[in-house]
Amino acid sequence: MLVTHQNSDVGHSGKSGEVALVGAGPGAADLLTLRALNLIQQADAVVYDRLVSTEVLALIPADCQRFDVGKSRGQHSCSQAQIGALLLKLARQGLRVVRLKGGDPAIFGRLAEELDVLSKAGVSWQIVPGISAASGCAASSGIPLTERGVAQQLRFISAVDKDCNTGQDWASLAKPGQTLVFYMGLRALEEICKQLIAHGLAADWPLLLVENGSRPEQRCLLSTLSAALVDAQNMALKSPCLIMVGEVVLRHPQAIDLAASVWPKSSKTLAA
Numbered sequence: 001m002l003v004t005h006q007n008s009d010v011g012h013s014g015k016s017g018e019v020a021l022v023g024a025g026p027g028a029a030d031l032l033t034l035r036a037l038n039l040i041q042q043a044d045a046v047v048y049d050r051l052v053s054t055e056v057l058a059l060i061p062a063d064c065q066r067f068d069v070g071k072s073r074g075q076h077s078c079s080q081a082q083i084g085a086l087l088l089k090l091a092r093q094g095l096r097v098v099r100l101k102g103g104d105p106a107i108f109g110r111l112a113e114e115l116d117v118l119s120k121a122g123v124s125w126q127i128v129p130g131i132s133a134a135s136g137c138a139a140s141s142g143i144p145l146t147e148r149g150v151a152q153q154l155r156f157i158s159a160v161d162k163d164c165n166t167g168q169d170w171a172s173l174a175k176p177g178q179t180l181v182f183y184m185g186l187r188a189l190e191e192i193c194k195q196l197i198a199h200g201l202a203a204d205w206p207l208l209l210v211e212n213g214s215r216p217e218q219r220c221l222l223s224t225l226s227a228a229l230v231d232a233q234n235m236a237l238k239s240p241c242l243i244m245v246g247e248v249v250l251r252h253p254q255a256i257d258l259a260a261s262v263w264p265k266s267s268k269t270l271a272a
Contacts, residue, residue, distance in 0.1 A: 023130015051102030159185030
């Protein structure tokens with residue numbers, strides 16, 4: 001069932017504009033939902049983030065207005081307030097606006113802040129989910145995010161909060177039987193590994209880093225909590241990079257040759 005927020009806000013063109021907050025998925029264009037594709041191809045204006053792939057951007061019609069509002073750590077082309085103001089401006093012109101976000105817009109996409117701006121101004125909106133980075137990276141890496149008897153819980157974690165600190169409940173995270181997925185975590189990799197070991201996980205607990213998940217240039221690094229930082233530096237991994245921690249990552253093809261020597265106990269559990 002599609003839930004759309006309706007209102008009576010009418011632009012100067014005499015018609016009401018609408019903003020669709022659309023998930024662009026992890027990168028591959030053929031992972032877009034049909035609704036997302038239709039909205040992109042019918043849009044008058046597209047406001048997009050840094051993590052939206054060039055493959056997806058290529059689907060935007062040539063006569064459509066484009067606005068790059070991408071943000072990266074320490075370099076913001078637009079503030080969140082400016083993005084909200086831009087969405088309002090375009091919608092009040094009576095345009096069909098697509099706010100395109102990497103992955104799923106409801107997962108660490110600052111969706112709530114933009115909905116607040118639109119709702120307060122009386123602008124119509126709808127949310128179109130996308131394949132999350134976690135789902136996309138796991139699928140393209142050939143691993144499950146959960147597994148009976150191995151990982152009964154799945155936790156999505158923002159590696160940094162709004163103050164760029166890694167303040168987490170490490171005691172609850174450092175437990176077996178779950179898969180941890182850290183978003184925006186490459187810069188915090190050392191702290192993540194340090195804290196998980198300090199709070200109870202083994203130094204050789206398995207970890208998988210996925211750079212540019214689902215894209216042709218995807219790279220994966222299978223490592224352990226104690227070795228991940230050096231391994232990532234040696235491989236020169238760059239953002240966007242997702243961190244997955246837990247025994248499910250031993251399903252990755254790279255683990256076939258490593259599991260028996262590095263994770264003998266885990267490999268027997270997974271093979272059972």
